[in-house]
Amino acid sequence: MAAPRASRLNIHLQGWLLVLPAVVLLATFTHVPAVETVIDSFFSTPHGKRPAVYIGFDQYRTMLADPVFWLAFRNNLLYALITVPLAIALALLMALWVNGRIKGRAALRLAFFTPTILPMVAAANIWLFFYTPDYGLLNQIIRLFGFESVNWLGSPATALPALMAVTVWKEAGFFMIFFLAALQQVPPVLYEAARMENASSWLVFRRITWPLLMPTTLFVAVNALINAFRVVDQVIAMTGGGPNNATALLLFYIFQVAFSFWDSGYAAALSVVLLSTLAIIAFLQFFLLDRKIHYR
Amino acid sequence: MNRFTRFLTGAALAATVLGGSHASATELTFYYPIAVGGPITKIVDGYAAEFTKAHPDITVKPVYTGSYQDSIVKAMTAAKAGNAPDVAILLSTDMFTLIDNELIEPYDAIATSDADKAWIKAFYPAFMENSQAGGHTWGIPFQRSTIVQYWNKDAFKAAGLDPEKPPKSWDEMVDFGKKLTKRDGSGAVTQWGLEIPSSGFPYWLFQALTTQNGAILANQDGTKVAYTDPKVIEAAQFFADLSGKYQVMPKGIIDWGTTPKDFFEGKTAMMWTTTGNLTNVRTNAKFAFGVAAMPAKARGGSPTGGGNIYIFKNDDKAKLKAALEFARFLSAPERAADWGIATGYVATRPDAWDTDAMKKYTAEFPAAAVARDQLKDAVAELSTHDNQRVTKALNDALQAILTGAKQAKPALDDAQAEATRILTTYQH
Amino acid sequence: MSSVEVRSVTKAWGETRAVDDVSFSVAKGELVVLLGPSGCGKSTMLRMIAGLDEPTTGMIAIEGRDVAGLTGSARGVAMVFQSYALFPHLTVSDNITFGLSVRGTSKQEMAERLARTAALLDLDKLLRRKPAQLSGGQQQRVALGRALIAKAPVCLLDEPLSNLDAQLRQELRREIRALQQRLGITMIYVTHDQTEAMSMADRVILMRGGRIEQNGRPAELYERPATLFAARFIGGAPMNFLDLDDAPLGAVIAGSTGPALFAGPGRGRVLGLRPEDVAVDSANGRAAFHATVTAVEYLGGEALVSCSLGDRAIQARTRGDGAPPIGTAVGLSWDAAASHVFDAASGERLTIDTGTAATSPQLHTVTNQGQIRA
Missing domain, CATH: 2.40.50.140 (Nucleic acid-binding proteins)
Incomplete structure (x- = not known):
């Protein structure tokens, strides 16, 4: 009896040994920092010779009273709720377009994908030029139609939408690749079966293509949502969170608190909020939506 | 606070590490940011090599650390990891942050000889205001600047103004601005009178207005700010009025980085920006332009800006001594002149302007001396404990005022309340 | 009047002619098998009858009507695909009624016809399942149900049994033939399997290289093969x-x-x-x-x-x-x-x-x- 038990133990041990490097890496760079962040959020920020002291939920209380936090949170929610559906819709449209049999399809695919290859900061610089007041591309165009030049990044009303446009532009091409791959997984014979019934293209999209793309859409949506809460580079490159925090997003605010204000305790508390938000999104994906969607 | 990075026009400059060929007794790590165009890395490497030649027992390892913001982040995190640089060029306004984190050594503690003491006194007092606190000298001016006004002489001529006379007062500035603002048939503006940038760090340019209006924003110890001084509120109102009431400046936030371009493109006839932009403007302006000291209200003047040399704490006395030696070397008159000519920064000490190289340069290009001449009216850049938070409160208020989201008084009241809350812990 | 009439139909892809000047007709209620090795043009022929491809030249008439430019249901034709082409995300009943729902058939009529078709094919208990939960034979029945529910006068089947094992194939062969005779529909059935052709067909059209090699009753093909090719292709052990x-x-x-x-x-x-x-x-x-x-x-x-x-x-x-x-x-x-x-x-x-x-x-x-x- 002892021998099989020993060998089973041995197999378990081997299994653990095999995953050990991955576990160590994941723990060191993901889990331990996450846990430390949660712990740090209950301490004050150490300053010179003043060490960190336990202050309970004080950082969170500060956060509740911090108008910039609430603004960043609201901005981020808006940012997610607007850019995600737009990027997905655009990605799907582009994918459907370049999936068809059209001339110059390869060139078109490349063109749609190019924004994704560009580093965010490069993309931001291109858009900075588009948005420049007076002689920026966008303003030159709207002036052709007799409108007055708009200071896109310099007005609180337009700055956040202007950043959203960059995100949509950049993400859509990336998501298009997923949709394109998914579209090519759909057996063409299904469309022939639909053609046999003379179904209109809208009906075919609604009843066949769209449901079959659902797993991809979910995947893309969750990724887009997570990305929307991780945006920081274009804020730094384009507006610095301004004017008057109109474009402050959560991660940008965390960055600012941590590396401009050097308030690591408060930054930790903010990070915990961001982490929780992302965790909720992931939870939604894995436990709720997953069941309702057809997987082939 | 990377105020100069936006007009970084040169090619990407990779950090090159100068390896000492022979083992030396002391090795210094030297962090420096790049905030202007030009072959900065090469120049810095040259200085390091030259220094080692003169001091064979010390090797300097220059490390390019990105923008000012990147550099302070790198220096702070390296210090927290127990791996601080020995010498670093960081913003003069980072002084309180560095002091509060007990990272830097005051110069007066190590510069003890008579020659050393004389050296500390050799710099323009305006630059030293941001380098001293609590009776200690924490930084030595290295790459410093002030705000100056640039004007387009051709545009002045076209508007019927004397192209050799920039505005000397606020009233003149508004008056000239109105004449210089041109509209097309539909009423859209084709040329603005003036641009004062307001993105990123509007407090710095605003500080020129408050200085001219006779206000001082913060005390020397960096523990109190005066955002609600009536003169400050008046200055803020004037800032907003330039685009609102007088309509000589574009509405909303004016981007720091594109302001020089607007000037080159003729979109604005006058602009306020750093002296550090001098070389940039000289290269790109296709028209005759002038550089002048700031206009006056109660007085003239501008805040200073830019970076200081800091020496980081170290238990190794030999290292501190070597660091001091290197700081002295970097700030010597010849180097100050050379650096000023290469970058457009203001040479930091009067005797630098007496060097042959500098004399030749100013004879060719008199505009280079404008910033120097303005130094007599210059004040310390706004700098307090928890500096970035305190200045951000002011930045937010200014942007709210400029975009019309808030009135000047309530906005500055809010900023003052926030700053006071932050600074209370430092008022012992 | 013949149910399907194919007159001088040619389908060319560039230089190659997949179908080359083919003519035949199918009588009402007849089961005709298009037989031939792969690449003989039989599937292309079927797709042209379905309206999925248009002939390069020639004419196709269904129930006496020239059907050029019409597809599938519009020309009175239903089709069972080789891979069944069931919609993986729809239930069996939704798959079967897909065509009816496209045409806006009333809910009540749809339910009635679904019930009848399901009973016919013994699918009653599977209606709420998804295709992935069905066996190959069951999927085949669903595909058949989808083709039959529309009551199109002509039903086309493209190698419908090729993905099934031998025993199931035999069963379904008999079943399809019985259904076809009971419902009196015209069927055109494509296969490369001569046994299938011989056992089911009223008439076999043997194709080769885009042309008709022989067109006749199974016994004719067996007893009097018109060509060496026909002789070689028909029969259990090779001649x-x-x-x-x-x-x-x-x-x-x-x-x-x-x-x-x-x-x-x-x-x-x-x-x-x-x-x-x-x-x-x-x-x-x-x-x-x-x-x-x-x-x-x-x-x-x-x-x-x-x-x-x-x-x-x-x-x-x-x-x-x-x-x-x-x-x-x-x-x-x-x-x-x-x-x-x-x-x-x-x-x-x-x-x-x-x-x-x-x-x-x-x-x-x-x-x-x-x-x-x-």
């Missing part, structure tokens, strides 16, 4: 082909020592014999063709006996327990009426009265063979 040669008394099998088969030239002609028509006798019997057994393939009820006849190989079929051992010298014989003669160059069948040739009595050993086959 024996023996080159003929000239001899003083008539045509003889090249390279063997047997008697003349018929009067007239033999060179350039090929004799075709189905293994089941060749009888195996003992070597000292009356059979005139002497051969040696080289291999035996035991198939249970019967066996395929490979022999060398001179320097030619020939296969005969015997009872499973009647196969001689390898190496045995045997005599072979066959009924003169069972021999097929083809022109070697053109592959065309030649009408030659083999019965009147100066042949020897071994051609009368059929009695023997009859016993063996019994």
Whole structure:
């Protein structure tokens, strides 16, 4: 009896040994920092010779009273709720377009994908030029139609939408690749079966293509949502969170608190909020939506 | 606070590490940011090599650390990891942050000889205001600047103004601005009178207005700010009025980085920006332009800006001594002149302007001396404990005022309340 | 009026002609099989009848109406795809009623017709499942249901059984045929499997290289193959082909020592014999063709006996327990009426009265063979 038990133990041990490097890496760079962040959020920020002291939920209380936090949170929610559906819709449209049999399809695919290859900061610089007041591309165009030049990044009303446009532009091409791959997984014979019934293209999209793309859409949506809460580079490159925090997003605010204000305790508390938000999104994906969607 | 990075026009400059060929007794790590165009890395490497030649027992390892913001982040995190640089060029306004984190050594503690003491006194007092606190000298001016006004002489001529006379007062500035603002048939503006940038760090340019209006924003110890001084509120109102009431400046936030371009493109006839932009403007302006000291209200003047040399704490006395030696070397008159000519920064000490190289340069290009001449009216850049938070409160208020989201008084009241809350812990 | 009429239809992709000037017609209620090896153009032909592809030239009429420009249901045609083409995200009932819902059929009528179709195909208990939860045979029934529910006068099936195992295939073959006869629908059925074609079809259209090789009842194709190709393609075990040669008394099998088969030239002609028509006798019997057994393939009820006849190989079929051992010298014989003669160059069948040739009595050993086959 002892021998099989020993060998089973041995197999378990081997299994653990095999995953050990991955576990160590994941723990060191993901889990331990996450846990430390949660712990740090209950301490004050150490300053010179003043060490960190336990202050309970004080950082969170500060956060509740911090108008910039609430603004960043609201901005981020808006940012997610607007850019995600737009990027997905655009990605799907582009994918459907370049999936068809059209001339110059390869060139078109490349063109749609190019924004994704560009580093965010490069993309931001291109858009900075588009948005420049007076002689920026966008303003030159709207002036052709007799409108007055708009200071896109310099007005609180337009700055956040202007950043959203960059995100949509950049993400859509990336998501298009997923949709394109998914579209090519759909057996063409299904469309022939639909053609046999003379179904209109809208009906075919609604009843066949769209449901079959659902797993991809979910995947893309969750990724887009997570990305929307991780945006920081274009804020730094384009507006610095301004004017008057109109474009402050959560991660940008965390960055600012941590590396401009050097308030690591408060930054930790903010990070915990961001982490929780992302965790909720992931939870939604894995436990709720997953069941309702057809997987082939 | 990377105020100069936006007009970084040169090619990407990779950090090159100068390896000492022979083992030396002391090795210094030297962090420096790049905030202007030009072959900065090469120049810095040259200085390091030259220094080692003169001091064979010390090797300097220059490390390019990105923008000012990147550099302070790198220096702070390296210090927290127990791996601080020995010498670093960081913003003069980072002084309180560095002091509060007990990272830097005051110069007066190590510069003890008579020659050393004389050296500390050799710099323009305006630059030293941001380098001293609590009776200690924490930084030595290295790459410093002030705000100056640039004007387009051709545009002045076209508007019927004397192209050799920039505005000397606020009233003149508004008056000239109105004449210089041109509209097309539909009423859209084709040329603005003036641009004062307001993105990123509007407090710095605003500080020129408050200085001219006779206000001082913060005390020397960096523990109190005066955002609600009536003169400050008046200055803020004037800032907003330039685009609102007088309509000589574009509405909303004016981007720091594109302001020089607007000037080159003729979109604005006058602009306020750093002296550090001098070389940039000289290269790109296709028209005759002038550089002048700031206009006056109660007085003239501008805040200073830019970076200081800091020496980081170290238990190794030999290292501190070597660091001091290197700081002295970097700030010597010849180097100050050379650096000023290469970058457009203001040479930091009067005797630098007496060097042959500098004399030749100013004879060719008199505009280079404008910033120097303005130094007599210059004040310390706004700098307090928890500096970035305190200045951000002011930045937010200014942007709210400029975009019309808030009135000047309530906005500055809010900023003052926030700053006071932050600074209370430092008022012992 | 024929149900489907195909007139001079050609489908060209650039230079290649997948279907080349094909004409045939299908009567109402007839089951016609388009048979042929892969690449013969049968599937292309079917797709053109379905309206999924348009002919390059030629005309297709369904129920007497030129249907150019119409697709599927619009031309009165339903189709079962080789891979079934079921919508993986829809339930069985939604799959079956997909076409009806597209056409806006009322809910009530849809339910009634679904119930009827499901009963017909024994799908009642599976209606709420998704395709992935069905066996291959069940999926096939769903695909069939989707084609039948519309009550289109013509139903097309593209190799519908090729993904199923042999037993299921046989069952469904019978079932489809029964359904087709019961409902009286016209069916065009594409397959490469000659057994399927022979067992189901009212008529078989054998295609090769985009053209019709032979068009006739299964028995016609078996008994009077029009070409060498048809002869080779139809039948269980492959037909024996023996080159003929000239001899003083008539045509003889090249390279063997047997008697003349018929009067007239033999060179350039090929004799075709189905293994089941060749009888195996003992070597000292009356059979005139002497051969040696080289291999035996035991198939249970019967066996395929490979022999060398001179320097030619020939296969005969015997009872499973009647196969001689390898190496045995045997005599072979066959009924003169069972021999097929083809022109070697053109592959065309030649009408030659083999019965009147100066042949020897071994051609009368059929009695023997009859016993063996019994």
